[in-house]
Amino acid sequence: MKLGDLKSVLTFAAFRSEPDDRNAAWNRRFSKQRTLLLNVSRGHTSWKILSKSGKITDGGSQDGDFKEIITSMAPEWKAQIDDGWCCVSMNTRYILSLETNVSRKPGAEEVIRTNPRAVLGARYEKGKRYAYTNNPESGSTILLTVDEDQIKQFESLLTSSGFKIGRLCCGTYAMMRRLLETAHSIKEKETNPAKIEQKSSYLDIVCCDGSICAMLEGGEVWSELRSRSDLYKDGDYQPAMDVLSPLIARLDEESQMRFVADNDSSPILDALRSQFPQADITDYSQPDHLWRVLMDS
């Protein structure tokens, strides 16, 4: 046993999750530290500071290449946080797809990080990193694919600017996962059992800072998923409507849309409602929704 191990036990540090421990929630890892939450899209970056008490405080956004933004903003960000830890939503150049027959062996979610071929089989591509969500009732799986070079480029950029990456994730995928967890939680079934029984199909829509992901649920089956990163800009939501239109067209009268955006009162929801006035849309968005997902609250 090293002296450092003894020290960490005596200071109780050994009983807290390490900042790099991805299996621990963000607020547990940094309970008394200010951290930076970043959401990086193509040509647009937004950020928030997470206070020591876990409240989302100051933030901002800036247009431009992330490399230039981090060069100019790094000193200001570092002055507002402790020890340089940040959580990054890499909301660009990712692929979300609906797959079938992905391995469901116990521990496969860990294995995919180290040996993705064992989980994905022929779908595995070299130089990619993956995360996935299985449908527990059918063989479908939402698969997130990100280019490893892009991840390393991000890591290099942030590390060279003096930041430490506590988590690197895809905001759109994380929000979709959270939407499914919320919609298919026990609490939701207990509060709205009749509602769930009545609807034959759902369209889950996630809009995150210019990226969109929509998935069609028919009963217990995920039937179709469409995803585009860096698709639309504020004020111009037609590209998003073009993606959603074919899916909405397949909905019947009893179908419902579950919508979630990176923040509440999203203008794209208004655009969606005006475009499809007959649609039954339930908004699951909360204030600072994306940031809340990133900090696991």
Next chain:
Amino acid sequence: MYIAPQITHDIKTERADVLPPLPNVLRIIPIIFYAIAALSLGLLGLTVYQIRGATVGLESAQKRAQETQRQIEETRAARATLENRAKLAANVLQWVEGATALQPLAVALGRSMGTKAALTELTLSRDEKAPRQIQLALKMQSADALQIESTIEAVRQSSFRPFSAKQSQEGNRVSYEVSLIHQAAPVPKEISESAPANE
């Protein structure tokens, strides 16, 4: 369908040496450590406090012992002085007793002789070692058998107590020897050697 809540995914390049946190139940180890450390410090402090108290008590006891020793010395000195004075007083008393006038005794002995008695010899002697005691030796001729009784009664009335009497008689010649001790003044007690020093 139920999808369990999960911590947000992470696709960063992992560090190989990231360890999970220790179980919370093991927090008892540092807690015990700190409790023992605190207890040890408390005991150390208590020990130091008691050592200081004991040192102060020892010094106080030593001072008291010295003071007591000094008082004993003073008492011994006072006692020696007092004993010297008592000896002196005893000597004076012995001298005074030794100087008791014998004329009244001689007169009383003479007057005690009846008409049929004649005092032939009278000796009064005093021992140097016991000046209070007077050795009386007398010889007389007497036809009265009670003459010696009246002589002894006369001695008693002169404040002398007779003891160790020896008497012999040959016809009318009576020889009588007795030790007398004067009883006029009480003799002061001597201070006992075994008495406590502070008495």
